[in-house]
Amino acid sequence: DSGVTQTPKHLITATGQRVTLRCSPRSGDLSVYWYQQSLDQGLQFLIQYYNGEERAKGNILERFSAQQFPDLHSELNLSSLELGDSALYFCASSFQKDTEAFFGQGTRLTVV
Amino acid sequence: AQSVTQLDSQVPVFEEAPVELRCNYSSSVSVYLFWYVQYPNQGLQLLLKYLSGSTLVESINGFEAEFNKSQTSFHLRKPSVHISDTAEYFCAVITPPGESYIPTFGRGTSLIVHP
Numbered sequence: 001d002s003g004v005t006q007t008p009k010h011l012i013t014a015t016g017q018r019v020t021l022r023c024s025p026r027s028g029d030l031s032v033y034w035y036q037q038s039l040d041q042g043l044q045f046l047i048q049y050y051n052g053e054e055r056a057k058g059n060i061l062e063r064f065s066a067q068q069f070p071d072l073h074s075e076l077n078l079s080s081l082e083l084g085d086s087a088l089y090f091c092a093s094s095f096q097k098d099t100e101a102f103f104g105q106g107t108r109l110t111v112v
Numbered sequence: 113a114q115s116v117t118q119l120d121s122q123v124p125v126f127e128e129a130p131v132e133l134r135c136n137y138s139s140s141v142s143v144y145l146f147w148y149v150q151y152p153n154q155g156l157q158l159l160l161k162y163l164s165g166s167t168l169v170e171s172i173n174g175f176e177a178e179f180n181k182s183q184t185s186f187h188l189r190k191p192s193v194h195i196s197d198t199a200e201y202f203c204a205v206i207t208p209p210g211e212s213y214i215p216t217f218g219r220g221t222s223l224i225v226h227p
Contacts, residue, residue, distance in 0.1 A: 002155065033214065043156075043202065043217040056214055090155060092215075100146055101215055103155040 003027065006091050006104035014112055018079040021107045025072055025093030031055070032074040033094075033101055034066055038087040049074055081111045114139045114207045118218035126226050127195055133188040133221045135177075135203030144206040145186040146215065147177055151199045159201070162186065173197075198225045 003026035013019055025032050034046040036059075045058035049068035060066075063081075068074045078085060088108050092101035119134040137143060144163050148156040160171040167179040177188045186203060200222050204215040 002157065004155075031213075035217075042219040045214050045216070048214055058214065092156075100158050100161055102158070103148075105155045 002102040002104065004091060004093050004102050004104035006089075006107050008107060009105065010108050010110075012110045012112060013081060015081055015083060017081050017111075018077065019081065019109065021076040021078070021089055021091075021109075023074045023076070023091030023093075023104060025074070025091070026095075026102055029093035029095050029102070030072065031094045031096075031101075032068055032072070033092045034060075034074070034076050035090040035092065036087050037090060037106070043090075046076070078109070083111050085109065086111045114143070114205050114216050116203050116205050116216055116218035118201075118203055118221050120221050121219065122222045122224065124224045124226060125193055128192045130191050131189065131193050131197075131223065133201050133203075133223065135186045135188065135218060137184050137186065137203075137205045139184070139205060139207050141207055145177075145179060146204040146206075147171075147175070147186070147188050148202045148204060148217075149199050150202065150220075156202060159188075193223070193225050195225050195227060197223060199223060 005024040007022045030051045032049045036044045046060040048056040066076045088106045090106045092103045094101045115138045117136045125131045146161045147159040149159045150156045160169045162179045170176045175190045200220045203218040
């Protein structure tokens, strides 16, 4: 158990809908990362938050957004969902900016 | 920009045989290097890491990786694999300090251990 909790584990929704994925980082970790894992794209970095502030953006679509709350949990919002958004979404956390990231179990999103 | 290349998408091997999973990175500065393992339907778990010091790092389950700066490689090896080692293995790099501490991952190598 990495200490990173993601909910829900599975999500099935229709095209055009909006979903929210939730992540609770390890106790004490200030940095949260979101990744998307798909068969054709591999593990793609989406966005990073550090102590409540957005720190870096990767290949995140404009339809996607995220935030980190004062208690350091984070949410990833995916809207106007398309079939191609079906993927595993991972949250990871780390204490300092230059140490390894610990991953949650992921949320498997299926858009039908 | 940092990038990671895992040369093999799939490596089949028989149980108790040795294995090497290859990883090359591109960065002109100092790097931190990691190997993660992902078992089916699970998240990524850190297997081992190189931050500084000895270029040979080991994990608790018999894997080792060697940082080779001149060849910009961080290959993962195990002298004798088990069925339970069947999983997806990801190499990752961080380039500190600077703008980004974001781990960049390779595409992954699927290790398939046959009995």
